[in-house]
Amino acid sequence: MPKCLYCQQDNPPNDAECGTCGMPLPEHAHRAPQRRQRRFMWFCIGLTVFCFAMMLWLPRGTIG
Ligand SMILES: [Zn+2]
Secondary structure, eight states: OOBOTTTOOBOOTTOSBOTTTOOBOHHHHTHHHHHHHHHHHHHHHHHHHHHHHHHHHSOOSOOO
């Protein structure tokens, strides 16, 4: 039984939205953030690779 996060009401298993307040139920709501989290992970990996490339590319020890 999916429980609504907003009004704590129990809903039928096949319902995508809460029958009481109309908000998306957890089973359907947690799919999108998971995909976004994966995208964010790839963004972090790309940023790290970019930083290392800049460290190697930019000249060091030129100031002072
Ligand atoms: Zn609800």
